[in-house]
Amino acid sequence: SGAHRNAQITALRLHGVTVRATVTGCLGLLGGSGSNAAGYRCTGTFTFDGHRYGEVIPGTALDAPGSTLRIVAAPGDPPLIATVGQVASERVSETVFVLPTVLLAVPLVLTGLIAVGHRRRGPVRPTESAGSPRPLALGGR
Secondary structure (H helix, E strand, O other): OHHHHHHHHHHHHHHOEEEEEEEEEEEEEEEOOOOEEEEEEEEEEEEEOOEEEEEEEOOOOOOOOOOEEEEEEEOOEEEEEEEHHHHHHOOOOHHHHHHHHHHHHHHHHHHHHHHHHHHHHOOOOOOHHHOOOOOOOOOOO
């Protein structure tokens, strides 16, 4: 998901086209127990490459219906949008690859250590005294 998010940021920053979106409405969002306001979810419409789209506008601001906002849409994926401010502030993050790399590296290192240890000791071979098992002595003699 981190790589996907990085690709979206890159697409909007490098190839995004600024368009005007008209806010069609906003809903209040509640957080926690339902008594606290957590922001707003606004929807809007915009025209891109001759097609009209209706999308959720990213962010949590309350925008009046009928107002217009500058948004950035991705060519080839017009529903991928962000506000101009979000595109300016978002950065690709390499840290999204740290945990997956560690989770991949640990088993590989452990497998390598086990293989090296096995080669150094060699296979286990039976000794001469390990011939036939000795019977258990029962009784007092």
